Amino acid sequence: MSTHRQNHAGLLERLIFNNRLVVIFACLLVTLFLGFHALQVKPSTSFEKMIPLEHPYIQKMLEFRDDLANLGNTVRIAVAAKDGDIFSQEYMETLRQIHDEVFYIQGVDRSALKSLWSPSVRWTEVTEEGFDGGEVIPQSYDGSAASLEQLRSNVLKSGQIGRLVANDFKSSIIDVPLLETFADPQDQSRILQLDYQRFSHDLEEKIRTKYQAENPNVEIHIVGFAKKVGDLIDGLMMVVLFFGVAFLITMVLLLLFTHCMRSTISVLVTTLIAVIWQLGLMNLVGFGIDPYSMLVPFLIFAIGISHGVQKINGIAQHSSGSDNALTAARLTFRQLFLPGMIAILADAVGFIALLIIDIGVIHELAIGASIGVAVIVFTNLILLPVAISYLGISKSAVQHSKRYAANEHPFWRLLSNVAHPMVAPISVVLALAMGIGGFWYQKQHLQIGDLDQGAPELRPDSRYNQDNNFIINHYSTSSDVLVVMVKTDAEGCSRYDTLSAVDELMWKMENTTGVQSAVSMVSVSKQVIKGMNEGSLKWEALSRNEIILNNSIARAEGLYNTDCSLAPVLVFLEDHKAATLKRVTAEVEAFAAQNNRDGLQFLLASGNAGIEAATNEVIATSELTILTLVYICVAVMCLITFRSIAATICIVLPLILTSILGNALMAFLGIGMKVATLPVIALGVGIGVDYGIYIYSRLESFLRAGLPLQEAYYETLKSTGKAVLFTGLCLAIGVATWMFSAIKFQADMGLMLTFMFIVNMIGALLLLPGLARFLIRPEKLAGKAGSSLFAH
Structure with missing residues (x-):
C-alpha cells in the first residue's frame, strides 16, 4: 500500500x-x-442438565431423594397382547423374558425394577383367619391352566389393575427406574454416565424389535424421559443433513450474489x-x-x-x-x-x-x-x-x-422512500400498531411449558406419542406423576392428624381438573381397615386408634420412609400441559399454606410432573428478565459504539418488535415457551443486531458526508443494504428446510428462526430509517469528524 x-x-x-x-x-x-x-464431539445429555437444580421443588426432591422411589427418570414398557389377554402361558413367558432382558441393560436401577414377575409385587386378601397374601406370580407358577387362573385371582387382589395391569387386562407394565451414574460392569472402580442414545437403542433392538419378531401376538410400547431423549438424539443426526442442504443453498445464493x-x-x-x-x-x-x-x-x-x-x-x-x-x-x-x-x-x-x-x-x-x-x-x-x-x-x-x-437502482430508490418525511410516519405507526397487537396477543395466548400430551418435541404421529396414547387410554395411572412430600417428625407419619390431613389433600387433588387419581399410605390404610372388618364399605375410613393405624400402614411399603418421617402423595395427572401443572401445584400450595404447622409440612415436589412444574416456573420468571438483559446489553454496546441515544433507539427498537412478534407467532401456532424454545427468541437477536449496526454505520458515514437523510439511505442500500437483504433471504431459505424435520421442536425452531431472520431484516431495512427521520438530525452530523467509534 x-x-x-x-x-x-x-x-x-x-x-x-x-x-x-x-x-x-x-x-x-x-x-x-x-x-x-x-x-470427538458426541451427543450428550443427562436428566439433571434438564432440570433447574436451584428451584425449591428440585431442592426438596434432592434432599429427600434417598427416601423416595425413583419417580423422575423412569421408563415404562407396556407389553400388550394383540389377541386375548395377559392370562396365557405364551404371554407370561414373553413378559418374563422381557423383564429379565431389561434387568441387564446398562443404566437400569435393578433393585427397583418392577413388573408382575417382581417378587415385590404382591396380593393381599382378608380371610376368616385374617390377612393372607403372597407374590402375584407364586413360586409354584408353571403356566398350566390352574396356575393361570390363580394368577388371574392374584392380580384381581393385588390392587395393580390400572397401574401395572391394564384396565382391559390386555397388557401389563414393566416399570424401569434409571440411574444417572453407575459402576462399569467390567471395572467396578469406574463410574459410567447413562448414555441415553445407547439406552434407547437397547430398548428398540433388545426389547421391541426382538420380542415383537419372536412373538407376533405381542406389541410393545415404551415411554419415559430417557426414551424421548433417545429419539430426539436420533433426530439430531438429521441436523447434519439439513446443515448440508443449507450449505448448498447458501453456496448457490452466494455465487449469484458475488x-x-x-x-x-x-x-x-x-x-x-x-x-x-x-x-x-x-x-x-x-x-x-x-x-x-x-x-x-x-x-x-x-x-x-x-x-x-x-x-x-x-x-x-x-x-x-x-x-x-x-x-x-x-x-x-x-x-x-x-x-x-x-x-x-x-x-x-x-x-x-x-x-x-x-x-x-x-x-x-x-x-x-x-x-x-x-x-x-x-x-x-x-x-x-x-x-x-x-x-x-x-x-x-x-x-x-x-x-x-x-x-441507478429503481428498487433501492423506491425502498429509500421509507426515509421520506411523508412515508416515515406511516412505517413507524404501522410498526407501533403491530407491536401493540403482538404484545396483546402474546399476553392473552402465550403459555409457559408444554401445550400437548405426550412429548410435544416429537410429531403427534411419532412412535413415542403413539405409545404414550396407548398407555393413557389403557391405564388409570399415567406417566405424569406429581409427588407431594409430607414431612413429619420421626414416627409421625402414622399419626391420625397427619393421615387425616393427607386424606383431605387427596380428596382435594382427586377433585381438581386434570387429576386422574391420588395414592398414598392413606389409600392402603383404608383398604386394610376395611379388610379387617369383613370388607364392609362402612369401615373404609381412617381409625383414630393408633394401634389400628399402625397395623394398617404396615403393608404400605414404599409409601413412607424407614423412620416414618416422610410420606409421599402420588398424584397421577391426565397430562403435563402447562395449564394442568399450574392448576394442580397452585391447589397444593394453597392447601399447604392452610395446613402446614410444626411437625407437619406439605412440600412440592418430585415426580416428572413436579420437575416440569419447576422448570415452567423458572422459564416464566426468566423470560422477561432474559430479553430485558439482552436488550440492555445490545443497547449499551450500541451506545458505546455510536455515542448516540438516537442511534441506539434506531437499532434496538426493530429488534424488540421482532421479539414481540416472535412470541405472538409462537402463541398463534400453539408453541409453548419452554427450554427448547426460549433461547430461540434471545438468540435470534444476534442476527438482527448485525443488520442494524452495519446499516446504521454506513448511513451515518453518508450523513457525515453531507447527504440528506433519504439520499444517504439510498447510498446505504446500494452498498450495505443489498448484503443485508441477501443475508436475510439466504439464511431464511436455508433454515426453512428444518420445517420438514421429523422432530417437531426442530421444525418449530426452523420456523421461528426463519421468521426471526426475515423480520429482523425487514425491521432493519424499513423501520430503522423511519425512526432515523424522527430521531436523527442530519445537519448536526454533516461535516463533523463525529463522536462515533466508526469515524476516522
Missing part, C-alpha cells in the same frame, strides 16, 4: 496484514487441532472453520451436543455468513478503485472490522445473559453460542480479508461491482 494508506492504517491492521502468512499458518494449525477435537467462485468458497470455508472451532472448543471444555443446543452450530454458521457477506461486498466495492486485492482487503478491514466487532460483542453479551436461567442445558447453549461468536472475530473478520488479499476478486465480479455502483 502507499505510504499515505499505511499512515492511516491502525496498529491491528498493520499487525495482521504485514504478517499475512503467519495469520494463515496460525489459523491452519488451530483448525487442525480443533478439527480433531470437533470429531459473481465470483473464489469469494463464495472463501466465505463458506472461513465460516465452516468457525463452526469447526466452536465444536472443538466445546469438546475441550467438556460439553457435547444435546437435542436442545443443536441449533448453535447453525447459528454460528448464520452469523458467520452474515459478516462474511459484508466483507465480500466491501472488498468488491473497493476493488473497483484499488490497485490490487491487498489494498481492497485492507480498506474493507479498516471500514468494517469495528462495526463487525461491536456486532459480535453485542451477540456474545446477549448470549451470556442466558446464563441466568438455572437449567444446565441452557447454560451449555449460552456458553457454546458465546464461544462460537467469539471465534467469528478470527475467522470472518480477520482470516477472510487476509485470504481474499491473496485470492482477490474475479474480474467479472469487479466489473459487476463497478456497473452496480454507477447505475
Whole structure:
C-alpha cells in the first residue's frame, strides 16, 4: 500500500496484514487441532442438565431423594397382547423374558425394577383367619391352566389393575427406574454416565424389535424421559443433513450474489472453520451436543455468513478503485472490522445473559453460542480479508461491482422512500400498531411449558406419542406423576392428624381438573381397615386408634420412609400441559399454606410432573428478565459504539418488535415457551443486531458526508443494504428446510428462526430509517469528524 494508506492504517491492521502468512499458518494449525477435537464431539445429555437444580421443588426432591422411589427418570414398557389377554402361558413367558432382558441393560436401577414377575409385587386378601397374601406370580407358577387362573385371582387382589395391569387386562407394565451414574460392569472402580442414545437403542433392538419378531401376538410400547431423549438424539443426526442442504443453498445464493467462485468458497470455508472451532472448543471444555443446543452450530454458521457477506461486498466495492486485492482487503478491514466487532460483542453479551436461567442445558447453549461468536472475530473478520488479499476478486465480479455502483437502482430508490418525511410516519405507526397487537396477543395466548400430551418435541404421529396414547387410554395411572412430600417428625407419619390431613389433600387433588387419581399410605390404610372388618364399605375410613393405624400402614411399603418421617402423595395427572401443572401445584400450595404447622409440612415436589412444574416456573420468571438483559446489553454496546441515544433507539427498537412478534407467532401456532424454545427468541437477536449496526454505520458515514437523510439511505442500500437483504433471504431459505424435520421442536425452531431472520431484516431495512427521520438530525452530523467509534 502507499505510504499515505499505511499512515492511516491502525496498529491491528498493520499487525495482521504485514504478517499475512503467519495469520494463515496460525489459523491452519488451530483448525487442525480443533478439527480433531470437533470429531470427538458426541451427543450428550443427562436428566439433571434438564432440570433447574436451584428451584425449591428440585431442592426438596434432592434432599429427600434417598427416601423416595425413583419417580423422575423412569421408563415404562407396556407389553400388550394383540389377541386375548395377559392370562396365557405364551404371554407370561414373553413378559418374563422381557423383564429379565431389561434387568441387564446398562443404566437400569435393578433393585427397583418392577413388573408382575417382581417378587415385590404382591396380593393381599382378608380371610376368616385374617390377612393372607403372597407374590402375584407364586413360586409354584408353571403356566398350566390352574396356575393361570390363580394368577388371574392374584392380580384381581393385588390392587395393580390400572397401574401395572391394564384396565382391559390386555397388557401389563414393566416399570424401569434409571440411574444417572453407575459402576462399569467390567471395572467396578469406574463410574459410567447413562448414555441415553445407547439406552434407547437397547430398548428398540433388545426389547421391541426382538420380542415383537419372536412373538407376533405381542406389541410393545415404551415411554419415559430417557426414551424421548433417545429419539430426539436420533433426530439430531438429521441436523447434519439439513446443515448440508443449507450449505448448498447458501453456496448457490452466494455465487449469484458475488459473481465470483473464489469469494463464495472463501466465505463458506472461513465460516465452516468457525463452526469447526466452536465444536472443538466445546469438546475441550467438556460439553457435547444435546437435542436442545443443536441449533448453535447453525447459528454460528448464520452469523458467520452474515459478516462474511459484508466483507465480500466491501472488498468488491473497493476493488473497483484499488490497485490490487491487498489494498481492497485492507480498506474493507479498516471500514468494517469495528462495526463487525461491536456486532459480535453485542451477540456474545446477549448470549451470556442466558446464563441466568438455572437449567444446565441452557447454560451449555449460552456458553457454546458465546464461544462460537467469539471465534467469528478470527475467522470472518480477520482470516477472510487476509485470504481474499491473496485470492482477490474475479474480474467479472469487479466489473459487476463497478456497473452496480454507477447505475441507478429503481428498487433501492423506491425502498429509500421509507426515509421520506411523508412515508416515515406511516412505517413507524404501522410498526407501533403491530407491536401493540403482538404484545396483546402474546399476553392473552402465550403459555409457559408444554401445550400437548405426550412429548410435544416429537410429531403427534411419532412412535413415542403413539405409545404414550396407548398407555393413557389403557391405564388409570399415567406417566405424569406429581409427588407431594409430607414431612413429619420421626414416627409421625402414622399419626391420625397427619393421615387425616393427607386424606383431605387427596380428596382435594382427586377433585381438581386434570387429576386422574391420588395414592398414598392413606389409600392402603383404608383398604386394610376395611379388610379387617369383613370388607364392609362402612369401615373404609381412617381409625383414630393408633394401634389400628399402625397395623394398617404396615403393608404400605414404599409409601413412607424407614423412620416414618416422610410420606409421599402420588398424584397421577391426565397430562403435563402447562395449564394442568399450574392448576394442580397452585391447589397444593394453597392447601399447604392452610395446613402446614410444626411437625407437619406439605412440600412440592418430585415426580416428572413436579420437575416440569419447576422448570415452567423458572422459564416464566426468566423470560422477561432474559430479553430485558439482552436488550440492555445490545443497547449499551450500541451506545458505546455510536455515542448516540438516537442511534441506539434506531437499532434496538426493530429488534424488540421482532421479539414481540416472535412470541405472538409462537402463541398463534400453539408453541409453548419452554427450554427448547426460549433461547430461540434471545438468540435470534444476534442476527438482527448485525443488520442494524452495519446499516446504521454506513448511513451515518453518508450523513457525515453531507447527504440528506433519504439520499444517504439510498447510498446505504446500494452498498450495505443489498448484503443485508441477501443475508436475510439466504439464511431464511436455508433454515426453512428444518420445517420438514421429523422432530417437531426442530421444525418449530426452523420456523421461528426463519421468521426471526426475515423480520429482523425487514425491521432493519424499513423501520430503522423511519425512526432515523424522527430521531436523527442530519445537519448536526454533516461535516463533523463525529463522536462515533466508526469515524476516522
